[in-house]
Amino acid sequence: MQPEHKSDLSQCRELFGAVQQAAASLGVFDVEALFGAHCGALTRFANNTIHQNVAEQDRWISIRVALDQRTARATTNRLDPNSVRGAVEQALALARSAAPNSDLLPLNENSLIAETKRFDAATAAATPEHRGRAVAEAIRIVESAGQTAAGIYSTGQSIEAIFNSRGVSAWHAETMAQFSITAMAGDSSGWAKASAVSHAAIDPVALARGASEKARLSSDPQEIAPGRYTVILEPAAVLDLVGQMFGDFSATSVSDSRSFLTDRLGTKLFGDNIHIWDDVAHPLQAGVPFDGEGVPRRKLTLVDAGVPRELAYSRSSAHRAGVEPTGHGFPLPNEVGEAPLNIVIAGGSTSVDQMIASTDRGILVTRLWYIREVEPYDKIMTGMTRDGTFLIEDGRLSCGLRNFRFNQGIIELLNNVEALSPAVRASGEEAFDMVVPAMKVRNFSFTEVTRF
């Protein structure tokens, strides 16, 4: 796939015409098609050498038919006329086998989608050589510190589009670049990661220097007893931990009584300093500005001064609740309904350095790992620190620490936030990218220490 947008768009329109024609010949007039295309490449390095280096391209069409309160979906990556017709027939056969669903709504009708400009031609055109040179430079920096580097540099472009027989026509093209690096010293490590629509916004050299410096500073890690500590969570740690709660801001999850917001919406749950939005249009955000039925995503105030205010609604959950859909539904059919995907947590004005300087005794956390839910209603999560955990004493980093296991309730955590840094676009590995601040949190619960 090369980024000839207009031709891709016209190709999708043409394909949707074929879908409609095939459906009509089978007596089906309510039909929806999602189109996707992805072309991406990733250069991976470890032990100071490139060890995996890959590229992939794929396109697909996903067809949903609706008839007699039944619906089903068939997806294929074969876009020739016979395969497209075959997918329509398959969707129809599946739909006829399904029992009627009284919750199923007629297809969405035409909606205006605000355009988001998230395509960078240079990123789309990035070559293996471009990635290779950047990686080589990052490795050189880490290696010159006597350390070992591992990481990735990826660049790619994707297209998502939706058309339906009631006039919905929405299209989104986007590029994305990611660079992450782990620097490993004898008994310590450091990590850094960034993502952006344009690779020009990513500085692999600065990230390599940051990771290397953390590995140096955390050498000879000391073991201290687990317990409750003041922690400073860097933005990636915030997004990976706090990011675990946003699936619960789904109206379907609440009506299913499996969200921690069940019976709690509109009540004070977090501290006054917690404000959270879902905002696909935020300049640091990325992603598609419409949902799985083509409804435009609107900005949501998820938490206002500690009070959960709004939920994400698909068309179906909105209909049941008697409200307007918010544009956060997943493609039908599905069991989870919807979720906010463009999280923005309001920041403050305290830098991480200022947070450290104001801490008599505490722990600085670079990154968290393998986070899983222990208890769904108190939203207790467990996981590990990783790649740069430091003891803070008398307002400065005093030494590296062996990594901890935490068991921490997110509700409790968001009541204990003492300071926030300005919000940045952050990227982790346990939740999707978000715009989040670093947080200084009191009484964070570490329950065990590991061996390194």
Add this chain to the structure above:
Amino acid sequence: MKQLALQALDSAQRPGVTYADVRIIESRDRELGTKDGKPSQVSSDESAGIGIRVLANGCWGFAATDDLTRAGIESAAALARDIAHSSALAKKHEVTLAPEAKHEATWVSPCQIDPFSVSVDEQLALLTSVDDELRRTPGVTLAQTSMTFHRSRQIFVSSIGSVIDQTRTTSGAGFEAYCFKDDQIQKRSYPNSFGGQHQLKGYELIHELALLKHAPRVAEQAVALHSADHCPEGRFDLILDGSQIGLQVHESIGHPIELDRVLGSEANYAGMSFLTLDKLNHLRYGSDLVNAVCDARIEHGPGMGTFAFDDEGVPAQSADIIRNGQFVGYMTSRETAAAIGQQRSNGTMRATSWARLPLIRMTNVSLLPGEQTLDEVFGGVSHAIYMETNRSWSIDDKRYNFQFGCEIAWEIKDGKRVRMLKNPTYSGITTEFWNACAAVANREHWVLWGVPNCGKGQPEQVIGTGHGASPARFHNIKVGAAYAA
């Protein structure tokens, strides 16, 4: 398909290329589900594409495309070579591969009842019946059921002359009952969490699971958990059911024995391993009762990690991992085996699709059955806690410190269940835990469990793995630390 694969192999082999392999795959999926009596998932997926891997100038390059025209394949092959050449920009050593023989074979996994030949009506009717049965129990606030079927045909060809045609069919099914009451959300799953049981079988698996029969019991347990006592905190003898042992094996044996992880390939993402090379044949991994293998052969069972050849053309094998408690083996690839001086890969390279590079992945990493009866496992101590069905799982990036939660537990006295316990968790250090293994149930209770959601690699690849396990008992294990704070 074979001709396309051979054409791609020909396109890949240009001057400077010392090795190449090609995988062309056609796959088909069906996914069905219900939620509170209504269809929640009715979908199918078909995909076809090709992945081309080349070794040029001592470096790897890989390119994959859905464009199966001659031009598309030529273009992907050229891109793979271009990528390999760019890999040399940061090259420390020449990749070398352990020797492997040329293989020509066709293999189709056993499948008594083709799941795609069973009507969707029949499949949805069964799920709806189970869903109805779950909601018949007062107090159940949400019922969900699911079935998934997958078939893929892969042609593998390589520059050493191998031509391997494999077709694998997997099936999976399960259900969940939720109960929300008094500020608590409790859940029970059958036969396991993660969508139930998953195996290399056809629709016969669905019959074997007897979903409808188990629905009332599981629903009643979900409700009963609300009035159960909270699992106590402290050190206890701990008995785990086979499915939880399977996940414990996955996290604390399966991942650490991946040799690519040991050698640092996953350092930036999935992490490394405490099983450094000096520990091979020297580490006391577990008690004498602990015997583990990595076995992809059909003789081991119809697991998610069962095949005839791995994705770099190495035949399925059984490798001893832990023998009478001693650590004796890693999972290897041709590259990593050569890197540590071994003569041959033990055949564990797998990719999730045509679009992704093969990596070392667990095949079927299993705890071999012991000799104890179930009565001996439960009755061998006067007091214990028995936990069943995973609810949460977490382990550090070198695979030392773990914490698991289960959906349900019982206090055991003199081999009998005396009270139900809710919110059970346990934690520990991998080698301390396995060295505390005091009993393993015999083959009569051994099941080859399927874990469908194992993640590794960048870009991430989520794949199914197999884990044979029977219930086992462990001495003096830390319980309840998750709630102690």
